[in-house]
Amino acid sequence: xxxxxxxxxxxxxxxxxxxxxxxxxxxxxxxxxxxxxxxxxxxxxxxxxxxxxxxxxxxxxxxxxxxxxxxxxxxxxxxxxxxxxxxxxxxxxxxxxxxxxxxxxxxxxxxxxxxxxxxxxxxxxxxxxxxxxxxxxxxxxxxxxxxxxxxxxxxxxxxxxxxxxxxxxxxxxxxxxxxxxxxxxxxxxxxxxxxxxxxxxxxxxxxxxxxxxxxxx
Numbered sequence: 139x140x141x142x143x144x145x146x147x148x149x150x151x152x153x154x155x156x157x158x159x160x161x162x163x164x165x166x167x168x169x170x171x172x173x174x175x176x177x178x179x180x181x182x183x184x185x186x187x188x189x190x191x192x193x194x195x196x197x198x199x200x201x202x203x204x205x206x207x208x209x210x211x212x213x214x215x216x217x218x219x220x221x222x223x224x225x226x227x228x229x230x231x232x233x234x235x236x237x238x239x240x241x242x243x244x245x246x247x248x249x250x251x252x253x254x255x256x257x258x259x260x261x262x263x264x265x266x267x268x269x270x271x272x273x274x275x276x277x278x279x280x281x282x283x284x285x286x287x288x289x290x291x292x293x294x295x296x297x298x299x300x301x302x303x304x305x306x307x308x309x310x311x312x313x314x315x316x317x318x319x320x321x322x323x324x325x326x327x328x329x330x331x332x333x334x335x336x337x338x339x340x341x342x343x344x345x346x347x348x349x350x351x352x353x354x355x
Contacts, residue, residue: 153258157251159282161267162291163305165325169238171289172264179234179260187228188212188236189221191243212238218246225254233260240265241276248280270307270323271333293325304331 160171179186192214215221221243225235235254240247240263251261265278267290282288292301302325309322326332 155255155258156260156287157255157281157285158260158262158287158289159278159285160262160264160289160291161278161282163268163293163302163325164266164323166291166293166302168264168266168291171291172236172238172262175262176234176236184233184260185231186234186236187225187232188238189215189224190238192216193239193242212236218243218250221247222250229257229259234262235259236262236264238264240281241267241278243277245277245280247277248284251281252284266305268304270305272304272331295327295330296324297330298327300327300329302327304328304333306331306333 158175160168160175162168176186176188188211190212213224215224221237225232237243237247242265251263254261263281263285265281266275267278267282269275292303294300295302296306304326306324306326307322308324
């Protein structure tokens with residue numbers, strides 16, 4: 139059996155995989171940092187593959203893209219099952235796996251990442267750690283818990299210029315997922331963050347128990 143699938147090298151010693159999570163609010167440079175690490179892996183002549191959820195098509199359909207217009211080729215997938223299917227077809231040839239906007243996947247991605255790291259793969263994951271209400275976002279907290287390294291980036295607060303750890307949604311929508319960028323969201327510091335910008339305290343939204351993106355329209 140191929141050693142890259144079993145996670146063992148030629149002398150039978152288990153290879154060591156690695157999980158790296160890059161997180162923070164919008165406009166903090168998460169995708170840019172993911173792209174930087176993927177490009178460095180390519181320079182090191184490692185075999186790289188990258189994925190993103192097909193809900194996020196803001197800048198490019200077949201690439202991950204940063205707000206600063208940097209790009210890296212990526213395959214779009216509808217859910218974790220499709221991610222697994224697409225990945226396992228090429229797994230023996232892959233050493234480094236990038237996943238962007240991982241907050242849009244369901245909790246089963248945690249199990250998949252656990253499988254991959256035990257096969258000796260390096261998994262680079264980028265995603266928002268909190269929602270526009272300031273609550274933990276999807277599987278990101280669990281992925282942070284099992285990772286070897288967490289890089290938590292900050293943006294610049296659009297109001298006061300302080301380091302920003304929150305994503306402020308503008309407008310009246312209270313849906314959990316509204317894909318957008320500048321004009322829809324702003325980076326805010328803790329002091330300037332208003333999670334319910336257009337709703338009085340007694341009308342604050344309750345988040346659903348789970349966000350199910352396993353079936354696309």
